Amino acid sequence: MGSSWGGVERQNLALLFISSVALRKSLTFHSLGFLIYKRKIMIPILQSCLMIVARFFKGVCFVLFLSMSIVTVQLGQCGNQIGFEVFDVLFNDSHCPGGLCSKRENEAYQASCKERFFSEEENGVPVARAVLVDMEPKVINQTLSKAARSGWWKYGQHSCFCQKQGSGNNWAYGYSVHGPRHKESIMNLIQKEVEKCDSLSGFFIIMSMAGGTGSGLGTFVTQNLQDQYSSALKMNQIIWPYGTGEVIVQNYNSILTLSHLYRSSDALLVHENDAVHKICAKLMNIKQISFCDINQVLAHQLGSVFQPTYSREGSFHYRRNPLGDLMENLVPHPEFKMLGVRNIPQMSENSLAYSTFTWAGLLKHLRQMLVSNAKMEEGIDWQVRPPLSGLPPLGKMSVNKETHFNTSIANLVILRGKDVHSADVGAFKDPALYTSWLEPLHAFNVWKTQRAFRKYEKSAALVSNSQSLVKPLDMIVGKAWNMFASRAYLHQYTKFGIEEEDFLDSFTLLEQVIASYCNL
Numbered sequence: 356m357g358s359s360w361g362g363v364e365r366q367n368l369a370l371l372f373i374s375s376v377a378l379r380k381s382l383t384f385h386s387l388g389f390l391i392y393k394r395k396i397m398i399p400i401l402q403s404c405l406m407i408v409a410r411f412f413k414g415v416c417f418v419l420f421l422s423m424s425i426v427t428v429q430l431g432q433c434g435n436q437i438g439f440e441v442f443d444v445l446f447n448d449s450h451c452p453g454g455l456c457s458k459r460e461n462e463a464y465q466a467s468c469k470e471r472f473f474s475e476e477e478n479g480v481p482v483a484r485a486v487l488v489d490m491e492p493k494v495i496n497q498t499l500s501k502a503a504r505s506g507w508w509k510y511g512q513h514s515c516f517c518q519k520q521g522s523g524n525n526w527a528y529g530y531s532v533h534g535p536r537h538k539e540s541i542m543n544l545i546q547k548e549v550e551k552c553d554s555l556s557g558f559f560i561i562m563s564m565a566g567g568t569g570s571g572l573g574t575f576v577t578q579n580l581q582d583q584y585s586s587a588l589k590m591n592q593i594i595w596p597y598g599t600g601e602v603i604v605q606n607y608n609s610i611l612t613l614s615h616l617y618r619s620s621d622a623l624l625v626h627e628n629d630a631v632h633k634i635c636a637k638l639m640n641i642k643q644i645s646f647c648d649i650n651q652v653l654a655h656q657l658g659s660v661f662q663p664t665y666s667r668e669g670s671f672h673y674r675r676n677p678l679g680d681l682m683e684n685l686v687p688h689p690e691f692k693m694l695g696v697r698n699i700p701q702m703s704e705n706s707l708a709y710s711t712f713t714w715a716g717l718l719k720h721l722r723q724m725l726v727s728n729a730k731m732e733e734g735i736d737w738q739v740r741p742p743l744s745g746l747p748p749l750g751k752m753s754v755n756k757e758t759h760f761n762t763s764i765a766n767l768v769i770l771r772g773k774d775v776h777s778a779d780v781g782a783f784k785d786p787a788l789y790t791s792w793l794e795p796l797h798a799f800n801v802w803k804t805q806r807a808f809r810k811y812e813k814s815a816a817l818v819s820n821s822q823s824l825v826k827p828l829d830m831i832v833g834k835a836w837n838m839f840a841s842r843a844y845l846h847q848y849t850k851f852g853i854e855e856e857d858f859l860d861s862f863t864l865l866e867q868v869i870a871s872y873c874n875l
């Protein structure tokens with residue numbers, strides 16, 4: 356920001372100098388007629404003054420409206436692979452030709468995206484505001500070279516930290532061994548990235564819950580960010596493991612991650628691998644689904660949330676504080692910080708070319724996806740209806756159980772594309788959708804921008820803080836408890852300083868979270 360301000364001031368000074376010269380000249384020619392004086396001297400002076408004022412305000416607007424930045428921390432295999440796809444989507448979307456809006460709007464959108472997620476290097480290639488951390492080099496090397504191959508953006512030369520050996524899917528090893536051992540180096544890298552931001556919105560930390568590095572070290576790093584940058588926001592993107600067929604101790608790793616993050620993070624944005632896998636199979640028509648496919652769907656969803664939107668209807672300024680605005684809208688109470696994302700439409704490029712959508716249709720489906728807790732458009736249960744409003748909380752709870760109605764604490768709908776101003780989101784303001792202790796006025800928000808997202812003429816994202824994660828959380832806690840009750844694999848944790856009491860604390864905290872969400 357310093358240099359931009361400096362630039363504005365320098366230009367202003369030059370203009371002041373020119374106008375003062377013009378003024379002096381005007382005095383020497385005072386014998387000339389009033390007409391000449393007015394037209395030839397006064398007008399340039401007035402113009403110069405106006406320009407100074409305009410530039411001054413432009414400088415102020417620049418400072419007031421330019422987006423704050425997010426530093427992304429990618430941890431472990433999963434965090435790094437997803438991080439790459441997210442930056443790729445953000446960059447490609449903001450450079451997507453057209454975007455169904457004016458050139459000026461497009462440029463402002465691009466500038467806002469850049470300020471949020473990229474810093475500029477001397478040779479003009481944007482550099483992701485990211486720190487890459489893994490305890491083994493393979494994935495980081497692949498991630499760096501993929502970004503370099505894209506040629507459009509890259510990671511910073513000195514933004515990676517890796518070692519030779521991973522954490523072997525052991526949360527305790529990542530948290531208690533790698534964490535303290537490498538704390539200084541990792542926090543230094545993050546600090547350097549923070550120093551490149553004119554204004555910091557916060558941290559976006561991407562990690563899986565099931566491995567050892569992303570989950571254990573990721574938790575350790577988040578706690579340290581909380582200590583060191585207590586006023587900056589922290590949002591963790593966590594990947595929920597497949598229900599079956601993965602790491603044997605994944606439920607232990609998951610409960611340790613979730614319970615610790617519940618104390619140190621401001622919001623947990625959750626994506627379930629099973630759910631995204633289904634989207635790849637059913638909506639994207641992919642036959643052999645790879646992590647790359649899954650990560651692209653995930654990155655699309657994240658991009659549609661994080662790309663700039665106007666600060667309010669009719670405004671031409673983009674939201675300044677991306678994480679702050681999300682938290683303000685979605686996390687009204689620290690007891691409830693689990694967020695999920697839904698998108699519509701989501702389909703392969705081929706199908707997209709032959710499809711047309713109306714806002715009314717998209718929003719009707721999105722609302723039913725929310726209330727029936729469907730992660731995708733296909734297979735929505737249209738039988739699920741909100742309980743009658745006005746029912747006392749207990750009555751509401753029993754109805755919810757019967758109908759599997761998904762009660763929300765807060766919802767944010769983000770709409771992008773053609774005729775967005777005509778989209779009516781009234782159906783999301785129904786009090787029956789929300790817990791009784793929050794008015795829909797506070798529980799629901801909509802952000803709109805007519806700039807289309809990627810190749811989608813219209814697209815809607817819904818970020819919600821709702822009961823939708825109760826069931827998977829309950830399953831993970833239940834499975835971990837069964838293993839814990841028979842003391843299975845505990846020695847792998849106790850030998851690195853994570854004791855039975857730590858597990859018990861985690862169980863207690865998560866049971867409380869489940870109960871709180873159930874009682875909405």
Ligand SMILES: Nc1nc2c(ncn2[C@@H]2O[C@H](COP(=O)(O)OP(=O)(O)OP(=O)(O)O)[C@@H](O)[C@H]2O)c(=O)[nH]1
Pocket residue numbers: 430431432433434436437490520521522523524525563564565566567568569570594595596597601628646647649650
């Ligand atoms: N969506 C998605 N999930 C992944 C990806 N890579 C791994 N996972 C999931 O992450 C979990 C395993 O964690 P990893 O990220 O591989 O582990 P790590 O953080 O590298 O930790 P260690 O290898 O133990 O040092 C499993 O649940 C995988 O399904 C990925 O690229 N995308």
Ligand SMILES: [Mg+2]
Pocket residue numbers: 431432491521522566568
């Ligand atoms: Mg690994």
